[in-house]
Amino acid sequence: MPEMPEVETVRQTLRKLVLNKEIKDISVFYDRIIQDKDKEQFKSNLIGKRIVEIGRKGKYLIFELSDNIFLVSHLRMEGKYFIKNNDEEIVKHEHIIFHFTDNTTLRYHDTRKFGTMELKSKDDLYNSEPLNKIGMDADMIDVAYLKEKSRNKHQELKVFLLDQTNIAGIGNIYADEICHLANLHPKQDIYYLSDIDLDNIVINTKNVMKRAIEAGGTTIRSYTSSLGVTGLFQLTLEVHTRENEACKKCGNQIIKIRVGGRGTYLCPNCQKIKK
DNA sequence: ACCACCTCCTGATCGC
DNA sequence: TGCGATCAGGAGGTGG
Numbered sequence: 001m002p003e004m005p006e007v008e009t010v011r012q013t014l015r016k017l018v019l020n021k022e023i024k025d026i027s028v029f030y031d032r033i034i035q036d037k038d039k040e041q042f043k044s045n046l047i048g049k050r051i052v053e054i055g056r057k058g059k060y061l062i063f064e065l066s067d068n069i070f071l072v073s074h075l076r077m078e079g080k081y082f083i084k085n086n087d088e089e090i091v092k093h094e095h096i097i098f099h100f101t102d103n104t105t106l107r108y109h110d111t112r113k114f115g116t117m118e119l120k121s122k123d124d125l126y127n128s129e130p131l132n133k134i135g136m137d138a139d140m141i142d143v144a145y146l147k148e149k150s151r152n153k154h155q156e157l158k159v160f161l162l163d164q165t166n167i168a169g170i171g172n173i174y175a176d177e178i179c180h181l182a183n184l185h186p187k188q189d190i191y192y193l194s195d196i197d198l199d200n201i202v203i204n205t206k207n208v209m210k211r212a213i214e215a216g217g218t219t220i221r222s223y224t225s226s227l228g229v230t231g232l233f234q235l236t237l238e239v240h241t242r243e244n245e246a247c248k249k250c251g252n253q254i255i256k257i258r259v260g261g262r263g264t265y266l267c268p269n270c271q272k273i274k275k
Numbered sequence: 276a277c278c279a280c281c282t283c284c285t286g287a288t289c290g291c
Numbered sequence: 292t293g294c295g296a297t298c299a300g301g302a303g304g305t306g307g
Binding site: 002003006074075076077078112114115116130162164171172173174240262 | 298299300301302303
């Protein structure tokens with residue numbers, strides 16, 4: 001499910017629903033989600049704390065709790081949060097449940113169990129893994145920043161866009177969309193990008209992120225739903241998942257290839273490799 | 276520095 | 292219909 005716009009949508013929705021709630025207890029049914037070595041310590045550090053604020057960096061959700069404790073949560077492929085009453089039945093794939101003092105619960109649901117959670121102190125939050133290496137958020141980038149990040153490097157454009165140390169928040173869907181909107185081939189070597197190309201990447205990245213957030217994220221499978229991300233509001237995709245369909249710019253057939261090990265969609269007519 | 280590939284999991288879909 | 296192979300929106304790790 002989640003790239004930056006989806007995570008941002010979840011953040012905004014969660015903020016409205018759980019801010020100021022106090023954690024009374026935590027149930028953990030699958031503890032590999034929790035990165036902290038001591039799982040009991042993880043629980044005891046959270047019990048009695050209040051959710052003060054919910055932030056985000058790239059695709060990471062950051063729960064700020066009282067006493068300067070931070071819970072960093074990454075949804076990976078399928079992580080979702082739900083709010084339910086305490087007495088509601090525990091469904092399959094709900095791995096971690098935060099019980100609040102008002103008898104509501106925040107439930108972390110993750111079919112593939114790829115998601116992660118870890119606790120950080122205020123000092124460590126941005127000075128330790130995973131947030132210390134994360135690049136600038138996708139909606140904040142500019143040409144100078146991309147130039148610095150791509151300088152003297154040979155790398156495929158899509159791989160560059162997906163590398164969270166370069167830009168935070170872009171995933172497989174929007175990487176394809178950005179390449180297409182900028183008329184650049186996903187395998188284009190970033191070494192040969194012109195200033196105009198970089199400017200095109202910046203403009204289209206910001207634009208697609210903004211529109212996706214306004215639309216409440218993008219979900220491919222219609223049945224998928226998460227907090228605030230219903231799948232009813234979909235950003236219209238230009239190329240992603242549109243193999244063999246017509247390119248909206250030129251009418252050519254969209255093809256699917258593999259770039260950096262990921263399924264990649266592009267229009268071979270609009271997106272040609274230069275140099 | 277960069278690339279191809281593997282791994283963590285489960286479930287949907289594809290091809291025979 | 293059955294059943295194994297393949298793929299999925301992420302990212303860390305390996306070895307070449």
